[in-house]
Amino acid sequence: MSDVRDVIIIGSGPAGLTAAIYTARANLAPLLIEGEPSSTSDQPGGQLMLTTEVENFPGFPDGIMGPELMANMRAQAQRFGTEILTEKVTSVDFSERPFRVSVRDTEYRAHSVIVSTGAQSLMLGLEPERRLIGHGLSTCATCDGFFFRGHEIAVVGGGDSAIEEATFLTKFADKVTIVHRRDELRASKIMQDRAFANPKIEFRWNAHVTDIFGDTSVSGIELTDTTDGSVSTLAVTGLFIAIGHRPNTDLFVDKLAMNPETGYLITQDNSSYTDVEGVFACGDVQDDVYRQAITAAGSGCMAAIDAERWLEANVHH
Ligand code: NAP
Numbered sequence: 041m042s043d044v045r046d047v048i049i050i051g052s053g054p055a056g057l058t059a060a061i062y063t064a065r066a067n068l069a070p071l072l073i074e075g076e077p078s079s080t081s082d083q084p085g086g087q088l089m090l091t092t093e094v095e096n097f098p099g100f101p102d103g104i105m106g107p108e109l110m111a112n113m114r115a116q117a118q119r120f121g122t123e124i125l126t127e128k129v130t131s132v133d134f135s136e137r138p139f140r141v142s143v144r145d146t147e148y149r150a151h152s153v154i155v156s157t158g159a160q161s162l163m164l165g166l167e168p169e170r171r172l173i174g175h176g177l178s179t180c181a182t183c184d185g186f187f188f189r190g191h192e193i194a195v196v197g198g199g200d201s202a203i204e205e206a207t208f209l210t211k212f213a214d215k216v217t218i219v220h221r222r223d224e225l226r227a228s229k230i231m232q233d234r235a236f237a238n239p240k241i242e243f244r245w246n247a248h249v250t251d252i253f254g255d256t257s258v259s260g261i262e263l264t265d266t267t268d269g270s271v272s273t274l275a276v277t278g279l280f281i282a283i284g285h286r287p288n289t290d291l292f293v294d295k296l297a298m299n300p301e302t303g304y305l306i307t308q309d310n311s312s313y314t315d316v317e318g319v320f321a322c323g324d325v326q327d328d329v330y331r332q333a334i335t336a337a338g339s340g341c342m343a344a345i346d347a348e349r350w351l352e353a354n355v356h357h
Contacts, residue, residue: 045070046355047063047068048139049154050155051074053110055343059347061344064121065120088106093105139153152320152350154320154322155292155322156340157287159288163281169252175256179281181195182208185209191278192215193216194216196249196282197283198226200228214240216242218241221248222245260274261274287302296314304325320346
């Protein structure tokens, strides 16, 4: 059983990297499987890789860029001996111990597993989205804002993400129209006020995006009014979708208990315990309430301590 590790961590956002820092410092020699850089939705480092300025992570009074914060956490995890694999987990077997975590043909075994696979952006479900993503359509202002210098663009959504993205995009775009399906925003008051005060931001209330135009690149959108059903078009060459998130739990269907509607993993109150003993979950994959970097990091710490104590009681005694 010498190839059986104490702990494998799946996912490398603030939750996974904090779990890595703590388990590494507890001499558990964690293996962290961080994901593949190919994707814009579940890339290593998680959602903060798609964020600009983070102003609310304690310890950074002047703010810090999301990708820089994640690079710091990763370096901190490595400093204490975390082994990092830049691959995507393809399957897991939690039916017996040691647990098995596979990356294509390679199988890794561990006494405990910490799941921190996070969440990703929701899409509108329109046919052209697939074709136009990366061609004027984006879910990440940080990644793609630069390409929209001088453009007129639209952002869909009324939450903090939509307002944050729209505000950021005004650095590049001539005009940003926020399209929201209701007549009031969900975003926090301070972010609303910033957007209302920004002369480059306009609002289109009570509207759904019902079509996206353009063969090779976005050339406009169709809007349908939610109050009277009237249809109009808006000529934009960029469209950013910021309507919320979905947890990355496809790997765990029928393997871990999850909310049947939302897919978020279920953890026991005040702990990171899943319904499988020895498997712990932390961060956005099990949190649809707070969804903050700092709460994800906090729950990563909880998972590390839970795993450490569980290993002590069940494996190393
Ligand atoms: P969110 O708060 O769930 O907001 C999603 C928005 O998209 C809502 O306004 C919703 O409309 C709209 N929406 C949902 N599905 C839609 C659809 N199919 N078509 C059109 N519109 C749709 O998501 P979020 O903005 O991504 O924020 C998630 C969490 O992260 C929140 O807790 C937020 O506070 C936090 N966050 C914080 C910051 C920050 O503090 N810097 C930045 C980003 C996010 P309704 O309002 O009508 O439901």
